[in-house]
Amino acid sequence: MSPxxxxxxxxxxxxxxxxxxSVIIGFIRRQxxxxxxxxxVVGVSGGVDSATVAxxxxxxxxxxxxxxxxxxFRSSAAESETDALRVVEGLGCDSQRVDITPMAEPMxxxxxxxxEADVRVRRGNVLARLRMMVLYDRSAAxxxxxxxTSNKTEALxxxxxxxxxxxxxxxxxxxxxxxxxxxxxxxxxxxxEIVAKPPSADLWPGQTDEGELGATYDDLxxxxxxxVDRRWTVERCVGAGLDEALVRWTAERVARYEFKRQTPPVAxxxxxxxxxxxxxxxxxxxxxxxx
Amino acid sequence: MEVRVALAQVAxxxxxxxxxxxxxxxRARAAAAEGADLVxxxxxxxxxxxxxxLVPEVAMPASDPRLAAVSRETPGIxxxxxxxxxxxxxxxxxxxxxxRDGELVGLHRKVYQPTYGMFDEGRFxxxxxxxxxxxxxxxxxxxxxSICEDFWHPSLPLLQAQDGAALLINLAAGPARAPGSxxxxxxxxxxxxxxxxxxxxxxxxxxxxxxxxxxxxLTFWGGSRLIGPGGGVLAxxxxxxxxxxxxxxxxDDLRMQRYQLPxxxxxxxxxxxxxxxxxxxxxxxxxxxxxxxxxG
Numbered sequence: 001m002s003p004x005x006x007x008x009x010x011x012x013x014x015x016x017x018x019x020x021x022s023v024i025i026g027f028i029r030r031q032x033x034x035x036x037x038x039x040x041v042v043g044v045s046g047g048v049d050s051a052t053v054a055x056x057x058x059x060x061x062x063x064x065x066x067x068x069x070x071x072x073f074r075s076s077a078a079e080s081e082t083d084a085l086r087v088v089e090g091l092g093c094d095s096q097r098v099d100i101t102p103m104a105e106p107m108x109x110x111x112x113x114x115x116e117a118d119v120r121v122r123r124g125n126v127l128a129r130l131r132m133m134v135l136y137d138r139s140a141a142x143x144x145x146x147x148x149t150s151n152k153t154e155a156l157x158x159x160x161x162x163x164x165x166x167x168x169x170x171x172x173x174x175x176x177x178x179x180x181x182x183x184x185x186x187x188x189x190x191x192x193e194i195v196a197k198p199p200s201a202d203l204w205p206g207q208t209d210e211g212e213l214g215a216t217y218d219d220l221x222x223x224x225x226x227x228v229d230r231r232w233t234v235e236r237c238v239g240a241g242l243d244e245a246l247v248r249w250t251a252e253r254v255a256r257y258e259f260k261r262q263t264p265p266v267a268x269x270x271x272x273x274x275x276x277x278x279x280x281x282x283x284x285x286x287x288x289x290x291x
Numbered sequence: 292m293e294v295r296v297a298l299a300q301v302a303x304x305x306x307x308x309x310x311x312x313x314x315x316x317x318r319a320r321a322a323a324a325e326g327a328d329l330v331x332x333x334x335x336x337x338x339x340x341x342x343x344x345l346v347p348e349v350a351m352p353a354s355d356p357r358l359a360a361v362s363r364e365t366p367g368i369x370x371x372x373x374x375x376x377x378x379x380x381x382x383x384x385x386x387x388x389x390x391r392d393g394e395l396v397g398l399h400r401k402v403y404q405p406t407y408g409m410f411d412e413g414r415f416x417x418x419x420x421x422x423x424x425x426x427x428x429x430x431x432x433x434x435x436x437s438i439c440e441d442f443w444h445p446s447l448p449l450l451q452a453q454d455g456a457a458l459l460i461n462l463a464a465g466p467a468r469a470p471g472s473x474x475x476x477x478x479x480x481x482x483x484x485x486x487x488x489x490x491x492x493x494x495x496x497x498x499x500x501x502x503x504x505x506x507x508x509l510t511f512w513g514g515s516r517l518i519g520p521g522g523g524v525l526a527x528x529x530x531x532x533x534x535x536x537x538x539x540x541x542x543d544d545l546r547m548q549r550y551q552l553p554x555x556x557x558x559x560x561x562x563x564x565x566x567x568x569x570x571x572x573x574x575x576x577x578x579x580x581x582x583x584x585x586x587g
Contacts, residue, residue: 016471022531023470023510030505034305175508279343281507284306 010232010240012218013225015180017187021056024172024184028060031170032145034283039144043135043165044068044095045202046083048185048195049173050149054087055188056172057147063093067142071131073203074101080202083194090191096138100130124203128164136167145169153178153217156224157250158257159209165201166260177225178217215246223250292430294458294496295539297322297330298515300528302504305339308349308357312337315361315372318535323365325537329431330365331515332372333502334401334439334464335385341506342375346415350377353388353398362390369396369427371436371500373462375416376400383416387436387462389425397425399436403444409466409509410440422447424454430542431457435495439463442485442499452493452555457520457545459489463501466509467531479514479530487522494520494549496540503531520545521552 032038040057044050057066068088072081088095107126111119139146148168150160152175160166173181178199185195199209199217210216223242226232227250232240237247263275272278299318304310315332322330334340337358338349351358353376362370369391376386376398385404389397400419404412424433435451435458442448442461451459465482469475482499490497496519503513515528517538526538549555568580 014472015469016475019471019475019530023467026510026531027505027508280345281305281341281343284345 008236008240010222010226010237010242012179012221013177013229015176015183017183020176020180020184021059021187024056025060028056028147028170028172031283032061034288035145035169036289037143037145039065039067039142040147041067041069041135041139041142041144042147043131043149044070044084044087045149046080046087046194047199047202048182048190048197049151049199051083051087051190051194052181052185052188053147053149053172054091054093055185055190058091058093059188063091065144066091066093067138067144068093068095069135069138070095070097071100071134072097073099073104073127075205076202077200077205079197080200083191083197086191087194090189094142098134098138100127100134103130103133120204124201125161125164127203128161128201132164132167147172148174150174151176151178151181153220153224155261156228156254156257157213157220158253158260159213160260162260177221179221214249219243219246220250223247224254227251228254292542293539294329294431294542295325295327295537296458296496296498296517296526297325297327297535297537298498298500298517298526298528299330299332299336300500300503300513300515300532300534300536301333301336302502302511302533303333303336303339305341305506306345306349307339308337308351311339312357312361315370316364319361319365319368319370321535322537323368325535327368327537329369329371329458329460329498331460331462331498331500332370333500333511334373334387334462335375336372336462336502337374339506340464340502340511341509343411343415346375346383347377350375350383352377352379353386353395358388359390359393359395363393366392369434371460371462371498373438373464384419385412385416385438386419387438387460389427389434389436389460391427396427397423397434397436399423399438401438401441402447403440405440409468412440422450422454424451424456434458434460436460436462439465442482442489445485445489448489449493452489452495453558453560456493456495457542458496458498459493461486461497461499463499465501465512467512470510470512479512482514483516486516486518487524490518490520491522492554494545494552494555496520496525496545503533520548 042054070084111122135146146168148171151173154160226237238244371389373387376384385401387399402419404418406413424435433455435456448459486497500515502511514530517526519525519540526536528534528536572579
């Protein structure tokens, strides 16, 4: 680098939204074709991630083949439900509302008191896992696969509940950073208010992702894009103007939550072990549920 | 003489050999109806790409009558198609067959199998160890076949050009990365540069057929192209969609191109070999060959 050149900057990851939409639609169609399913179930919260996935599912399969499930809890923001309903009505797909409060209460009373932050996370996990149970039950009734709504930023940060919101048959937006996802949402025609509102798991009143993570998604995406996609060192990130403490926190978090992104290790004792040396594509001749 | 080349940009079904054989025969007939002299299919068109341990289940010997049958209904037309080959020694290879009139005319086993990043080919199939060309008769004479990653090693296409190929055929299964972004476009631009450069430096035509469709999380980008000797784009298929595009080039143009730009004839192969011998010895930590050492 010549001494006169401008200091390096760490940009947000870019995306060609129309092309990505066509790639993801092809992905959804082919995945369903290969499994022998023709329908998807999507949990719709009113947030941008699930709204985007619902739009993609309807574009890929048509509204008749998508079931959107709204699953409020008693403390859920009223605005979430209004937004979720708006997504569903705009798409014209089938929709169901399942209030998870009566299912959640007995379990939540078991959690009791303790460290406030700890209890919050445990309560949040219960809600996420109950929603998973509802989605999987609805998927059996609707003869469908459960479609995931996790994005790349969340997955890398481990900001999701195992066997909760992370449980799904396919993950159409799992390789899109939050900032890229907003561009894709806009391309798909998701309402601007939904795209712009502060992301929230809505597990307790006033919760926002950015408040809980302690950084904005744009800052996190710049860091993750540099660390993960471009394989920059922490030093190079800092040299490009990224906050050192946040870069170190992010890198540590990506490492700490590796386990959430992988299937559990199997203790190898046999000649041929699934996942180690019994290696197949998920779908192959004979694996389709029906012709 | 005009040579018409059809690029059958298809989306094979993973592991479903019978369905892919049927699809290939149908596409070959469609190419014949368009007056094609040659129809090129993608890498592993008869099996799909992410096979893992399905390899021994979908493999067939090059002599398998099912393979030859792909060209049986299209008399006189050359068909280049990818499949998993099992040799008599039970060695598995990512192979391209060149077929005509129900006969195997030529064969290339992928020499460079990417085993890095999203690729894991070397785990399941063994690399080929021959870089050859095939005589197919007038007007083409010889053609050189390669498979996808082979093209990222310029020694291979340029050896085939030196070996007399008038046409380089590359069968590909290229997965998209960062579709539409600067990085994704750069990957496609890399392929374009290679095709045009080999056409220019080898004074040959280049037929590149890349698959489309989706396997697991991978989406293949298509964009198959026919490049004329000299580097001009003669036909191009769309990105991501199945297509059958037909283009043509004239062997007279190739003849004049080689008169105007006699770089193939001027290539100093003895010099190249001597320097290669020296580099090979050096990389292996061996004494330099006597001749090269003497010349200092």
